[in-house]
Each structure stands twice: as structure tokens, then as C-alpha cells.
Amino acid sequence: MKITTKINLITTAWIICVLLAVNAVVFFSFMKITVNMEDSELFQKADYLINEINKEDSQSVIKEKLTPYLTNQSFIRIVQPDAKIINQVTNDQQLASKIKPKFTSEKGTERRTIRLNHQEEQIAIVRVPIQAHGQVVGTLEFGEKLVGLETGKDLLLSILTFCTILGAVLSLLGGRWLSNLIMRPISNMINTMEDIEKSGIPKKIVIQHETKDELQKLAVTFNRMIGRLEENLEKQRQFISDASHELKTPLTVIKSYADLLLRRGLQNEEVAHDAIESIHLEATRIQKMTERFLDLADTESGNRLEAKSINVVALCELIFKQLKSAYKREISLHYQEPDISVVADEVKLKQAIIILIDNAIKYSKDKIDVYLKEKEQWTIISVKDYGIGIPECEIENVFERFYRVDKARSRETGGTGLGLSIAKNIMKQHQGEIIVRSTEGVGTEVELFLPKGRWKGNVFE
Ligand code: ADP
Numbered sequence: 001m002k003i004t005t006k007i008n009l010i011t012t013a014w015i016i017c018v019l020l021a022v023n024a025v026v027f028f029s030f031m032k033i034t035v036n037m038e039d040s041e042l043f044q045k046a047d048y049l050i051n052e053i054n055k056e057d058s059q060s061v062i063k064e065k066l067t068p069y070l071t072n073q074s075f076i077r078i079v080q081p082d083a084k085i086i087n088q089v090t091n092d093q094q095l096a097s098k099i100k101p102k103f104t105s106e107k108g109t110e111r112r113t114i115r116l117n118h119q120e121e122q123i124a125i126v127r128v129p130i131q132a133h134g135q136v137v138g139t140l141e142f143g144e145k146l147v148g149l150e151t152g153k154d155l156l157l158s159i160l161t162f163c164t165i166l167g168a169v170l171s172l173l174g175g176r177w178l179s180n181l182i183m184r185p186i187s188n189m190i191n192t193m194e195d196i197e198k199s200g201i202p203k204k205i206v207i208q209h210e211t212k213d214e215l216q217k218l219a220v221t222f223n224r225m226i227g228r229l230e231e232n233l234e235k236q237r238q239f240i241s242d243a244s245h246e247l248k249t250p251l252t253v254i255k256s257y258a259d260l261l262l263r264r265g266l267q268n269e270e271v272a273h274d275a276i277e278s279i280h281l282e283a284t285r286i287q288k289m290t291e292r293f294l295d296l297a298d299t300e301s302g303n304r305l306e307a308k309s310i311n312v313v314a315l316c317e318l319i320f321k322q323l324k325s326a327y328k329r330e331i332s333l334h335y336q337e338p339d340i341s342v343v344a345d346e347v348k349l350k351q352a353i354i355i356l357i358d359n360a361i362k363y364s365k366d367k368i369d370v371y372l373k374e375k376e377q378w379t380i381i382s383v384k385d386y387g388i389g390i391p392e393c394e395i396e397n398v399f400e401r402f403y404r405v406d407k408a409r410s411r412e413t414g415g416t417g418l419g420l421s422i423a424k425n426i427m428k429q430h431q432g433e434i435i436v437r438s439t440e441g442v443g444t445e446v447e448l449f450l451p452k453g454r455w456k457g458n459v460f461e
Contacts, residue, residue, distance in 0.1 A: 003186075004179035008172060015171035016164065023160040030156055034149050035124070039109050042126040045069050046142050049076070050130055062087050073145035078130065078138050079103050086138065092145065095123070099143050105129050105136040122146040185215045189222060202226045202233065242402045246289060246416065250282035257282075285414060292418040295351065296401070299425035305345040312340050312349075312372055312381060319353055320370075327361050335372035342379045342450045344430055349450075352426040352434075353381060355419040356446045360385035362413040364443065378432075379450045386443040395436050399424045423448070 052065050066076045066089040075090035079101040090096040098114050110125040124146055130138040185205075192205045204223040207216060257275040266272060313335050320331050342349070360368045364387020371382040390398060390405055397403045402417040420434075423446075427434045433449035 004176070004183050007179040007182070008175040011175040011178070012168055012171045016168050019164045019167045023164060027156060027160060031149075031153065034152060035111070035146075038124055038144075038146060038149065039126065042109070042124060042142050042144060043107070043128070046126050046128040046140050049142075050128060050140055053078075053130070059087055063089050069142075071144055072147060075099075075141075075143045077101060077141050077143075079141055080138055081136070095121075095143065095145060099123065099125060101141060102127065103139050105139075116145075122149060182215070185219060189219060192222075196226075202229045239401060243289075243293060246402060247286060250285045250289075253282045254279050288414065289416050289418075292416045292422065295422050296418055296425070299348070299422055299429060305348065305429055307343050307345055309341050309343050310346050310349065312342055312379065313338055315346070315350060316353065316370055316372065316381070319350060319357065323354070323357060323361075329361055330367040331357065331370060332367060333370050333372070337374070340372050340374060340379060342452070344450060345426075348426045348429065352423040352448060353383070355423045356381075356383035356448070359383075359415075359419060359446070360387070360444070362415060363387045363389075374452075377452050379452055381448040381450070382445055383447075384443065384445040389440040389442050389444050390436065390438040391440050392438075395438055398436060399434075420446075 049066065049069055053062055057065070062078070066087070069076055070089060070091050073092040073095055075088060075092065075096035077088035077090075077096070078086045080086055081103050083101050083103050085101050088096060094116060095114075098116065099112065104127045106127075107129065108127050110127070112123045112125065113120055114123055115121070122145070124144050126142040128140045128142075129136045130140055189205055192203055196203050204226050205219045207219050207223075210216070257278050261272060261275045264271060313333070316333050320333065323329075324331060357368065357370070360383050364385035366386040369384040371380070371384065373380045373382065394405050398405070399420050400417075401421045404415055404417040420436075424434050427448060427450075431451055433447075435447045435449070436444065437447070438444035
């Protein structure tokens, strides 16, 4: 069942229940108040009559006194203690004969339903004792058909029924309007989502009115989510285009040397040697680049960190040992405490440090200094070189993928433009920071900031 129909039916059913309850209260209150009013009116008449009648009055005089008090369909009679009628006036003989006379020494009312002319009729009977010399000598019985009450009751019932039907119809119309009002933005969202599903292209919801309600909040959140999705898709597209572009150059070089080899290389040993060397160099570059792609994908995927306590002094010494034998460069480690520990993923932290030292080796010729410091809530690993530096206006770009300050030089040194992006991602995973300070022609200092807190699983506490 559609949600609009559901809202409609539920609200209408609820309104009908409320109306029925209100109607019942109105109906029964009306009946009670009217009956009480009728009773007190009859009592008043009876009391008045008792005062009018004298014991000495003859039967005909009494009748004369009683007659003016008769209402439309009623009877008035005096009943003896043996339940016999002494005097009776009526304008509805049938009614009077249906009600048996009754003697009572107490004032009271009685309500009876009798059948008259094949119809059920409500009769009100009031009995008032007649006293003489402190003794009850008879009962004045006043009986009246409650015609007014019956017609009032019928009229009230029809008004209440009409009001209930009107209320139900208005509630149905109102419910429809309300559910349409609520459902319009939801239908809008459903249509947009269906469009996205069909076309596969993220699309935002058009917010027509600024309602500032939960539904608008939902649409705004959805649009924000789509915005991020679009951003990520754009990044992905950009990455594919940049990566293809990066791979194109070495592949073109490999192909042209392979062509050369095919054409004449085998006849000329020197040409063949050069060609094979170049093919090897470019293939190594492609291999390095694909490794970097995988590293980048890994650091961006949000994979769990294998966090544990690491002594950064020991870790750096180990890295230097491995790099020194390969690069033959002077790398000095400076620290105040021999045990500076951080909680981090060892493999990833090592990867980030190697990226910084590798850059320092590539873009400088002098010695390289590595400082290990602790400051407030941070453990800082700083790699400083005294090389070509980075122009100030380029510093903010160096974390972008495939960004290289000097493309030609970078190609010479085997740079891919991905190292600092990977290092930044690693720091982000550790809820840390990476900062580059550089002066062109003087040197560069890159600092890794690691928080000193504790890690619980993949979450930093
Ligand atoms: P690459 O593999 O090209 O070194 P990176 O992302 O590590 O890629 O660095 C981006 C660019 O930033 C480099 O191409 C280089 O121009 C510049 N760069 C990074 N580190 C240094 C440094 N220590 N000295 C000078 N330039 C640097």
C-alpha cells in the first residue's frame, strides 16, 4: 500500500474515532440534561398542584384544577393508598391505561418505555405524596410522553451523524493534501535515485522550497553525499587520466627502442646495447610507478592499520643502514632520548620515512639530517636536506598526485610525483600531519607529526 494511502486511512480512522467519542459524550450529556430538566419541570407542576387541591374539593372541582396542567400527551391522577385511582384527567386514554397506578409515600420519578400505536415511546412518570395532618393520604401521579425528548434526540442524532460524515470527508481530503505535501519531496528523491540507478551518473535533488524541516535536511544530506561521490569520481577519472599519461612516456620509449632493435639493432652491437639499457630503465620506471599506484590505492582505501608501539630511533637506524649501502650518502640521525616510541603501523611509517629520505637523496647532494623530537602531544620525525629546495609558490602543490616541480629533473631522478601524496595519506591514517618547509637553493625540511595517544584497533583514542 502506498504511504500516502496509509497516512490518509490512518488519519481518517483516527478522526472518525475521535468524532464518535465526542458525539457519544455530547449525546449522552444532552439526554441526561434534558431528562433532568423534564423531571424537575414535572415535579414543580406536581408540587404546585398539591398546594392547589383542597381536601374538601369535589371530584369535578379537582378535575377542573388538574386539567390546565395537562400537556400534549399526558395524564394526571390521584391514587389512593390501595392503588385505586380517585381522580384522573388525561388527553391520551391509551397512554393512561398502559401505566398502572401506584401509591407511594416517597417523592420519585420513573422512566418507562412502552409500545403505543406500534411505536416505542418514552414516558416520564412523577409521583408526589399527598399529605393531610401529617399522614400520606394519596399520591399525585403525573405521566407525560417525552415527545420533545424524542424529537430532540432524533434531531441531535442526525446532526451528529452529519458532522461525523463531514469530519470524515474533510479528514480524507486533508489527509490527502497532507500526505501529498509530505510525500512530494520524498517522491522527488525516489525519482532522482531511480534516475541515478538507470543512468549510473550521480545527480543532486532539486530543492524547490526552503522549508528547513527534516525532509529538506534529508535532501541536503543526500546532495552532500552525491557531491562527495562526484568529487571522488572526478578524482578517480583524473587519476586514471594522469596514470595513463605517466605510463605513456616510458611505454613510447620502450616501443621505439624495440622498433629500433627490430630494424637494425641486432646488426649493431652498440645500438643494441643502448636500446636494451633504455628499455630496462623505462621498464624499471614502470615497475616503480605501478608499485607506487598500489601504495597509493592501499593508503587511500582506509584499510586497518596494524598499529603497535615502535621505537622510532631504532626504526630510523634500520632504514639508514638499508639506504646507506644502496645510496652511499651521509645521513645523520639526531635525537635526545634513545627511546622515542610511537604507536603506529610499522610498515607504513617506514614507507613514509623512506619517501622523505629518498626525496632528500634525489633533490640534494650534501648530507642529510634526520631529527627525532617530542613536542607537546606530537612525536616529530624531520628530514632535512640542503639541496635545490622548492619554490615557495609550489610548496602547497607537492602533495597533489603526479605533481612534480621540475618534470624533466624528476624524470632524471626517477620521481613519479606520488611519494608525498602517499606520505600524506599515511599521516592522515595515523591522524597525524605532514609539513614541508623549503627555500629554493637552500634546502628542504619535511616533518611528520605523529600523535602521542593510543590506538584501539583502527581508532585513535
Ligand atoms: P617524486 O617521486 O617526483 O619525488 P613526490 O611526491 O615525492 O614525487 O614529490 C613531489 C615533488 O616535490 C617532486 O617532484 C619534487 O619536485 C618536489 N620535492 C619533494 N621533495 C623535495 C625535496 N626534498 N627537495 C626538493 N624538491 C622536492
